[in-house]
Amino acid sequence: MIRQLSVAVFTLMLPCAFAQDAPAPAASAAAKPVAMLDVRAQAPIHGDANAGAGKAAVCGACHGPQGVAIAPNFPNLAGQSATYIYLQLKAFKGGQRNDPIMTGQAATLSDQDMRNLAAHYAALPAKPAGKPDAASRGAQLFLAGDPAKGVPPCQGCHGAAGQGPTGGWLGAPHTAWQTFPRLAGQSAFYIGQQLGDYHHGKRVGISNGKLMEGVAQNLDEADIQALGAYIQSL
Template sequence: MRRLFLPIGFVLLAAFPPTHPLHAQTTNGDAARGKILSRSEQCQECHGETGISTSEHYPKLAGQSAAYIRKQLGDFHDGARKSEIMNAMAANLSPQDIADIATYFSSAPRWSGEQDNFSAAGQRLFLAGDFARSIPACASCHGEKEAGADQGQNPAPAIGGQHESYLANQLHAWKADDRKNSPDDVMNDIARRLSDAEIDALARYLSGLRAMK
Protein backbone atom coordinates (compact mmCIF):
# COMPACT_ATOMS: atom_id res chain seq x y z
CA MET A 1 0.00 0.00 0.00
CA ARG A 2 2.76 2.45 0.87
CA ARG A 3 4.16 2.09 -2.60
CA LEU A 4 0.82 3.16 -3.99
CA PHE A 5 0.41 6.22 -1.75
CA LEU A 6 3.85 7.75 -2.15
CA PRO A 7 3.60 8.60 -5.86
CA ILE A 8 0.09 9.96 -5.40
CA GLY A 9 1.43 12.34 -2.74
CA PHE A 10 4.07 13.59 -5.13
CA VAL A 11 1.54 14.06 -7.93
CA LEU A 12 -0.74 16.08 -5.63
CA LEU A 13 2.16 18.28 -4.47
CA ALA A 14 3.19 18.95 -8.05
CA ALA A 15 -0.35 19.85 -9.08
CA PHE A 16 -1.11 22.03 -6.04
CA PRO A 17 2.11 23.61 -4.81
CA PRO A 18 1.77 25.59 -1.58
CA THR A 19 1.18 29.24 -2.46
CA HIS A 20 0.52 30.87 0.92
CA PRO A 21 3.15 33.58 1.68
CA LEU A 22 4.23 31.72 4.82
CA HIS A 23 5.48 29.00 2.56
CA ALA A 24 7.81 31.39 0.76
CA GLN A 25 10.80 29.71 2.42
CA THR A 26 10.12 26.55 0.48
CA THR A 27 8.99 28.15 -2.78
CA ASN A 28 11.45 27.61 -5.57
CA GLY A 29 12.27 30.85 -7.29
CA ASP A 30 12.20 31.58 -11.01
CA ALA A 31 15.68 32.83 -11.98
CA ALA A 32 14.54 34.33 -15.31
CA ARG A 33 11.86 36.43 -13.62
CA GLY A 34 14.32 37.30 -10.84
CA LYS A 35 16.78 38.65 -13.39
CA ILE A 36 14.16 40.94 -14.95
CA LEU A 37 12.97 42.10 -11.52
CA SER A 38 16.49 42.78 -10.25
CA ARG A 39 16.92 45.13 -13.21
CA SER A 40 13.54 46.87 -12.96
CA GLU A 41 13.84 47.20 -9.14
CA GLN A 42 17.33 48.71 -9.63
CA CYS A 43 19.12 46.12 -7.49
CA GLN A 44 21.71 45.77 -10.25
CA GLU A 45 22.68 49.46 -10.03
CA CYS A 46 24.37 48.90 -6.68
CA HIS A 47 24.97 45.14 -6.57
CA GLY A 48 26.08 44.71 -10.20
CA GLU A 49 24.33 43.00 -13.10
CA THR A 50 25.05 39.48 -11.82
CA GLY A 51 25.64 40.40 -8.18
CA ILE A 52 29.33 41.31 -8.33
CA SER A 53 29.36 44.85 -6.98
CA THR A 54 32.40 46.99 -7.61
CA SER A 55 31.83 49.31 -4.64
CA GLU A 56 33.00 48.20 -1.19
CA HIS A 57 29.75 49.55 0.29
CA TYR A 58 27.53 47.06 -1.51
CA PRO A 59 27.85 43.36 -0.69
CA LYS A 60 28.47 40.86 -3.47
CA LEU A 61 25.51 38.54 -4.04
CA ALA A 62 26.59 36.36 -6.98
CA GLY A 63 26.54 32.71 -5.97
CA GLN A 64 25.48 33.50 -2.38
CA SER A 65 23.20 30.95 -0.71
CA ALA A 66 19.63 31.46 -1.98
CA ALA A 67 18.23 30.67 1.47
CA TYR A 68 20.45 33.37 2.99
CA ILE A 69 19.50 36.04 0.39
CA ARG A 70 15.84 35.19 0.91
CA LYS A 71 16.14 35.51 4.68
CA GLN A 72 17.94 38.87 4.44
CA LEU A 73 15.38 40.35 2.03
CA GLY A 74 12.60 39.16 4.35
CA ASP A 75 14.41 40.76 7.31
CA PHE A 76 14.89 44.06 5.43
CA HIS A 77 11.22 43.90 4.41
CA ASP A 78 10.07 43.39 8.04
CA GLY A 79 12.65 45.75 9.55
CA ALA A 80 14.39 42.94 11.51
CA ARG A 81 17.59 44.08 9.76
CA LYS A 82 18.04 47.84 9.57
CA SER A 83 19.43 49.71 6.58
CA GLU A 84 17.83 52.88 5.30
CA ILE A 85 18.50 51.92 1.68
CA MET A 86 17.60 48.24 1.89
CA ASN A 87 14.49 48.69 4.07
CA ALA A 88 13.14 50.95 1.30
CA MET A 89 14.29 48.64 -1.52
CA ALA A 90 12.63 45.56 0.03
CA ALA A 91 9.44 47.26 1.25
CA ASN A 92 7.34 46.42 -1.79
CA LEU A 93 8.77 43.02 -2.71
CA SER A 94 6.34 40.08 -2.43
CA PRO A 95 7.52 36.69 -1.10
CA GLN A 96 7.52 35.44 -4.71
CA ASP A 97 9.60 38.44 -5.87
CA ILE A 98 12.08 37.70 -3.07
CA ALA A 99 12.30 34.01 -3.97
CA ASP A 100 12.84 34.83 -7.66
CA ILE A 101 15.52 37.48 -7.05
CA ALA A 102 17.31 35.21 -4.56
CA THR A 103 17.32 32.38 -7.09
CA TYR A 104 18.69 34.66 -9.81
CA PHE A 105 21.63 36.04 -7.81
CA SER A 106 22.47 32.70 -6.19
CA SER A 107 22.60 30.97 -9.57
CA ALA A 108 25.05 33.55 -11.02
CA PRO A 109 28.74 32.51 -11.19
CA ARG A 110 30.27 33.04 -7.74
CA TRP A 111 32.37 36.14 -7.03
CA SER A 112 36.13 36.01 -6.41
CA GLY A 113 38.24 37.70 -3.73
CA GLU A 114 41.11 40.20 -3.48
CA GLN A 115 44.31 38.40 -4.31
CA ASP A 116 46.66 40.37 -2.06
CA ASN A 117 44.59 40.29 1.11
CA PHE A 118 45.85 37.99 3.86
CA SER A 119 46.13 37.94 7.64
CA ALA A 120 47.61 35.08 9.68
CA ALA A 121 45.69 36.17 12.79
CA GLY A 122 42.46 36.20 10.78
CA GLN A 123 43.17 32.77 9.36
CA ARG A 124 43.76 31.32 12.84
CA LEU A 125 40.45 32.64 14.16
CA PHE A 126 38.55 31.54 11.08
CA LEU A 127 39.85 27.96 11.18
CA ALA A 128 40.32 27.37 14.92
CA GLY A 129 38.57 30.12 16.91
CA ASP A 130 39.91 30.77 20.42
CA PHE A 131 38.82 28.12 22.88
CA ALA A 132 39.99 30.04 25.97
CA ARG A 133 37.66 32.93 25.09
CA SER A 134 34.79 30.74 23.86
CA ILE A 135 35.15 31.94 20.28
CA PRO A 136 34.08 29.12 17.94
CA ALA A 137 35.81 28.56 14.62
CA CYS A 138 33.96 30.60 12.00
CA ALA A 139 34.51 27.73 9.57
CA SER A 140 32.38 25.41 11.72
CA CYS A 141 29.27 27.22 10.49
CA HIS A 142 30.42 29.14 7.41
CA GLY A 143 32.17 26.11 5.96
CA GLU A 144 35.88 25.58 5.55
CA LYS A 145 35.55 26.48 1.90
CA GLU A 146 33.67 29.61 3.07
CA ALA A 147 30.83 28.67 0.80
CA GLY A 148 28.04 29.06 3.32
CA ALA A 149 27.46 25.73 4.95
CA ASP A 150 23.91 25.43 6.19
CA GLN A 151 21.24 25.96 3.56
CA GLY A 152 18.41 25.12 5.94
CA GLN A 153 16.44 27.14 8.47
CA ASN A 154 19.42 29.25 9.65
CA PRO A 155 21.64 29.61 6.61
CA ALA A 156 25.21 30.76 7.24
CA PRO A 157 26.25 32.97 4.33
CA ALA A 158 29.26 32.66 2.08
CA ILE A 159 31.76 35.22 3.40
CA GLY A 160 35.04 34.31 1.64
CA GLY A 161 36.01 36.94 -0.95
CA GLN A 162 33.31 39.40 0.17
CA HIS A 163 34.35 43.10 0.26
CA GLU A 164 36.73 43.80 3.17
CA SER A 165 35.06 46.93 4.50
CA TYR A 166 31.58 45.40 4.17
CA LEU A 167 32.70 42.41 6.29
CA ALA A 168 34.32 44.65 8.91
CA ASN A 169 31.22 46.88 9.04
CA GLN A 170 28.92 43.89 9.59
CA LEU A 171 31.10 42.45 12.37
CA HIS A 172 31.20 45.86 14.09
CA ALA A 173 27.41 46.10 13.68
CA TRP A 174 26.92 42.66 15.30
CA LYS A 175 29.30 43.65 18.12
CA ALA A 176 27.42 46.92 18.80
CA ASP A 177 24.01 45.19 18.46
CA ASP A 178 23.19 47.46 15.52
CA ARG A 179 22.50 44.28 13.53
CA LYS A 180 20.44 41.76 15.46
CA ASN A 181 18.89 39.37 12.98
CA SER A 182 21.02 36.26 13.49
CA PRO A 183 19.28 33.20 15.00
CA ASP A 184 19.60 33.27 18.83
CA ASP A 185 21.90 36.31 18.45
CA VAL A 186 24.71 33.89 17.60
CA MET A 187 26.70 36.47 15.62
CA ASN A 188 26.28 39.14 18.33
CA ASP A 189 27.64 36.76 20.98
CA ILE A 190 30.65 35.89 18.82
CA ALA A 191 31.44 39.44 17.64
CA ARG A 192 31.24 40.80 21.19
CA ARG A 193 34.27 38.63 22.08
CA LEU A 194 36.37 39.95 19.20
CA SER A 195 38.65 42.97 19.58
CA ASP A 196 38.48 45.65 16.89
CA ALA A 197 41.92 44.53 15.67
CA GLU A 198 40.64 40.93 15.37
CA ILE A 199 37.63 42.12 13.38
CA ASP A 200 39.96 43.92 10.98
CA ALA A 201 42.19 40.83 10.72
CA LEU A 202 39.21 38.57 9.97
CA ALA A 203 37.83 40.97 7.34
CA ARG A 204 41.27 41.19 5.73
CA TYR A 205 41.73 37.41 5.66
CA LEU A 206 38.21 36.59 4.48
CA SER A 207 38.25 39.17 1.66
CA GLY A 208 41.34 37.47 0.23
CA LEU A 209 39.79 34.00 -0.02
CA ARG A 210 38.72 32.59 -3.38
CA ALA A 211 40.99 35.04 -5.21
CA MET A 212 41.74 34.27 -8.85
CA LYS A 213 45.36 33.19 -9.06
Protein backbone atom coordinates in the same frame (compact mmCIF):
# COMPACT_ATOMS: atom_id res chain seq x y z
CA MET B 1 31.44 36.57 11.85
CA ILE B 2 31.48 40.02 10.94
CA ARG B 3 32.08 43.60 12.28
CA GLN B 4 29.88 42.46 10.24
CA LEU B 5 33.21 43.14 8.90
CA SER B 6 33.78 45.46 6.18
CA VAL B 7 31.48 44.82 3.26
CA ALA B 8 28.21 47.04 4.01
CA VAL B 9 26.33 50.18 4.89
CA PHE B 10 23.74 52.95 5.88
CA THR B 11 22.23 55.99 7.90
CA LEU B 12 18.79 57.50 8.51
CA MET B 13 17.45 60.98 9.14
CA LEU B 14 13.99 62.37 9.32
CA PRO B 15 13.18 65.91 10.47
CA CYS B 16 9.80 66.80 11.93
CA ALA B 17 8.15 69.87 13.47
CA PHE B 18 4.96 70.57 15.39
CA ALA B 19 2.93 73.75 15.61
CA GLN B 20 3.13 75.45 19.00
CA ASP B 21 -0.33 74.33 20.07
CA ALA B 22 -0.27 70.89 18.48
CA PRO B 23 -1.31 68.11 20.88
CA ALA B 24 1.28 65.53 21.92
CA PRO B 25 1.14 62.24 19.99
CA ALA B 26 -1.13 59.64 21.55
CA ALA B 27 0.63 56.88 23.47
CA SER B 28 -1.17 54.32 21.32
CA ALA B 29 0.74 55.63 18.31
CA ALA B 30 4.00 54.26 19.69
CA ALA B 31 5.62 51.77 17.36
CA LYS B 32 5.28 48.17 18.39
CA PRO B 33 8.46 46.10 18.70
CA VAL B 34 9.19 43.94 15.68
CA ALA B 35 9.13 40.21 16.40
CA MET B 36 12.38 38.37 15.79
CA LEU B 37 12.55 36.42 12.55
CA ASP B 38 13.29 32.84 13.61
CA VAL B 39 15.01 31.03 10.74
CA ARG B 40 16.02 27.85 12.56
CA ALA B 41 13.42 25.68 10.80
CA GLN B 42 13.54 27.50 7.46
CA ALA B 43 13.12 25.16 4.49
CA PRO B 44 15.35 25.76 1.44
CA ILE B 45 14.05 28.52 -0.84
CA HIS B 46 13.40 28.02 -4.53
CA GLY B 47 12.37 30.61 -7.09
CA ASP B 48 12.37 31.49 -10.79
CA ALA B 49 15.86 32.78 -11.60
CA ASN B 50 14.74 34.18 -14.97
CA ALA B 51 11.94 36.15 -13.36
CA GLY B 52 14.41 37.35 -10.72
CA ALA B 53 16.79 38.58 -13.40
CA GLY B 54 13.98 40.72 -14.79
CA LYS B 55 13.59 42.49 -11.45
CA ALA B 56 17.28 42.82 -10.63
CA ALA B 57 18.13 45.88 -12.73
CA VAL B 58 17.71 48.31 -9.84
CA CYS B 59 19.76 46.03 -7.55
CA GLY B 60 22.70 46.29 -9.94
CA ALA B 61 23.24 49.93 -9.03
CA CYS B 62 24.81 48.78 -5.75
CA HIS B 63 25.40 45.05 -6.11
CA GLY B 64 26.68 45.13 -9.69
CA PRO B 65 25.04 43.80 -12.86
CA GLN B 66 26.45 40.32 -12.16
CA GLY B 67 26.04 40.40 -8.39
CA VAL B 68 29.59 41.59 -7.61
CA ALA B 69 29.35 44.86 -5.69
CA ILE B 70 30.49 48.11 -7.27
CA ALA B 71 31.90 49.48 -3.99
CA PRO B 72 33.30 47.83 -0.83
CA ASN B 73 30.43 48.97 1.39
CA PHE B 74 27.96 46.80 -0.53
CA PRO B 75 27.87 42.99 -0.33
CA ASN B 76 28.44 40.65 -3.24
CA LEU B 77 25.32 38.60 -3.94
CA ALA B 78 26.53 36.33 -6.75
CA GLY B 79 26.72 32.70 -5.65
CA GLN B 80 25.12 33.46 -2.30
CA SER B 81 22.67 30.97 -0.81
CA ALA B 82 19.19 31.64 -2.18
CA THR B 83 17.74 30.88 1.23
CA TYR B 84 20.02 33.43 2.89
CA ILE B 85 19.22 36.18 0.35
CA TYR B 86 15.49 35.53 0.66
CA LEU B 87 15.61 35.75 4.45
CA GLN B 88 17.55 39.02 4.39
CA LEU B 89 15.03 40.57 2.00
CA LYS B 90 12.23 39.29 4.21
CA ALA B 91 13.92 40.85 7.24
CA PHE B 92 14.29 44.22 5.51
CA LYS B 93 10.63 44.10 4.53
CA GLY B 94 9.52 43.03 8.01
CA GLY B 95 11.67 45.52 9.92
CA GLN B 96 14.05 43.02 11.55
CA ARG B 97 16.85 44.68 9.56
CA ASN B 98 16.91 48.39 8.82
CA ASP B 99 18.70 50.29 6.11
CA PRO B 100 17.69 53.52 4.36
CA ILE B 101 18.17 51.92 0.95
CA MET B 102 17.24 48.28 1.42
CA THR B 103 14.21 48.89 3.62
CA GLY B 104 12.61 50.94 0.85
CA GLN B 105 13.60 48.50 -1.88
CA ALA B 106 12.21 45.48 -0.04
CA ALA B 107 8.95 47.22 0.87
CA THR B 108 7.61 46.85 -2.67
CA LEU B 109 8.61 43.21 -3.16
CA SER B 110 6.14 40.35 -2.93
CA ASP B 111 7.19 37.09 -1.31
CA GLN B 112 7.54 35.53 -4.77
CA ASP B 113 9.63 38.47 -5.97
CA MET B 114 12.04 37.84 -3.10
CA ARG B 115 12.25 34.14 -3.91
CA ASN B 116 12.91 34.90 -7.57
CA LEU B 117 15.60 37.48 -6.85
CA ALA B 118 17.26 35.08 -4.44
CA ALA B 119 17.27 32.32 -7.07
CA HIS B 120 18.73 34.72 -9.66
CA TYR B 121 21.69 35.78 -7.53
CA ALA B 122 22.33 32.26 -6.27
CA ALA B 123 22.70 31.12 -9.90
CA LEU B 124 25.33 33.74 -10.81
CA PRO B 125 29.04 32.82 -10.69
CA ALA B 126 30.68 33.95 -7.46
CA LYS B 127 33.62 36.33 -7.34
CA PRO B 128 36.85 34.47 -8.26
CA ALA B 129 38.95 33.16 -5.38
CA GLY B 130 41.97 35.08 -4.15
CA LYS B 131 45.16 33.95 -2.42
CA PRO B 132 44.57 33.74 1.35
CA ASP B 133 47.46 33.83 3.81
CA ALA B 134 47.14 30.57 5.72
CA ALA B 135 49.53 31.81 8.42
CA SER B 136 47.63 35.01 9.20
CA ARG B 137 45.70 35.85 12.35
CA GLY B 138 42.57 35.98 10.21
CA ALA B 139 43.15 32.42 9.01
CA GLN B 140 43.63 31.25 12.60
CA LEU B 141 40.36 32.83 13.71
CA PHE B 142 38.44 31.62 10.68
CA LEU B 143 39.67 28.03 10.73
CA ALA B 144 40.39 27.34 14.39
CA GLY B 145 38.89 30.20 16.38
CA ASP B 146 40.48 31.39 19.61
CA PRO B 147 39.37 29.21 22.54
CA ALA B 148 41.13 31.47 25.05
CA LYS B 149 38.88 34.36 23.99
CA GLY B 150 35.76 32.25 23.53
CA VAL B 151 35.77 32.69 19.75
CA PRO B 152 34.59 29.64 17.75
CA PRO B 153 35.97 28.94 14.26
CA CYS B 154 34.01 30.75 11.53
CA GLN B 155 34.25 27.72 9.28
CA GLY B 156 31.83 25.87 11.54
CA CYS B 157 28.91 27.79 10.00
CA HIS B 158 30.44 29.41 6.91
CA GLY B 159 32.48 26.54 5.49
CA ALA B 160 36.24 25.95 5.46
CA ALA B 161 36.68 28.09 2.34
CA GLY B 162 34.06 30.65 3.35
CA GLN B 163 31.72 29.45 0.62
CA GLY B 164 28.96 28.54 3.03
CA PRO B 165 28.28 25.09 4.48
CA THR B 166 27.52 22.52 1.81
CA GLY B 167 25.77 19.86 3.84
CA GLY B 168 24.55 19.18 7.33
CA TRP B 169 24.89 22.08 9.74
CA LEU B 170 27.78 21.46 12.14
CA GLY B 171 27.73 17.82 11.07
CA ALA B 172 24.01 17.31 11.64
CA PRO B 173 21.52 17.03 8.75
CA HIS B 174 19.34 20.12 9.02
CA THR B 175 17.94 22.57 6.49
CA ALA B 176 19.10 25.48 8.69
CA TRP B 177 22.61 25.28 7.21
CA GLN B 178 21.36 27.20 4.18
CA THR B 179 20.52 30.20 6.36
CA PHE B 180 24.24 30.91 6.89
CA PRO B 181 25.87 33.12 4.25
CA ARG B 182 28.76 32.62 1.89
CA LEU B 183 31.51 35.01 3.03
CA ALA B 184 34.34 34.33 0.58
CA GLY B 185 35.34 37.43 -1.37
CA GLN B 186 33.27 39.94 0.57
CA SER B 187 35.22 43.13 1.05
CA ALA B 188 37.13 43.64 4.28
CA PHE B 189 35.26 46.90 4.72
CA TYR B 190 31.85 45.24 4.55
CA ILE B 191 32.86 42.35 6.81
CA GLY B 192 34.26 44.80 9.33
CA GLN B 193 31.13 46.87 9.36
CA GLN B 194 28.85 43.89 9.80
CA LEU B 195 30.94 42.39 12.60
CA GLY B 196 30.89 45.79 14.25
CA ASP B 197 27.10 45.88 13.99
CA TYR B 198 26.89 42.45 15.61
CA HIS B 199 29.32 43.53 18.31
CA HIS B 200 27.11 46.51 19.15
CA GLY B 201 23.85 44.55 18.98
CA LYS B 202 22.57 46.18 15.79
CA ARG B 203 21.80 42.98 13.84
CA VAL B 204 19.86 40.79 16.22
CA GLY B 205 16.43 40.87 14.56
CA ILE B 206 17.06 37.44 13.00
CA SER B 207 17.70 34.39 15.17
CA ASN B 208 21.11 33.77 13.59
CA GLY B 209 22.03 37.30 14.59
CA LYS B 210 21.90 36.37 18.25
CA LEU B 211 24.51 33.71 17.56
CA MET B 212 26.71 36.23 15.76
CA GLU B 213 26.24 38.80 18.50
CA GLY B 214 27.74 36.37 21.00
CA VAL B 215 30.69 35.63 18.70
CA ALA B 216 31.40 39.28 17.89
CA GLN B 217 31.37 40.30 21.54
CA ASN B 218 34.67 38.47 21.95
CA LEU B 219 36.37 40.01 18.91
CA ASP B 220 38.49 43.12 19.32
CA GLU B 221 39.17 45.63 16.55
CA ALA B 222 42.39 43.93 15.50
CA ASP B 223 40.59 40.57 15.22
CA ILE B 224 37.86 42.11 13.12
CA GLN B 225 40.37 43.69 10.74
CA ALA B 226 42.27 40.40 10.48
CA LEU B 227 39.09 38.48 9.69
CA GLY B 228 38.03 41.04 7.12
CA ALA B 229 41.36 40.84 5.28
CA TYR B 230 41.32 37.03 5.30
CA ILE B 231 37.72 36.70 4.14
CA GLN B 232 38.29 39.21 1.34
CA SER B 233 41.19 37.07 0.12
CA LEU B 234 39.15 33.82 -0.01
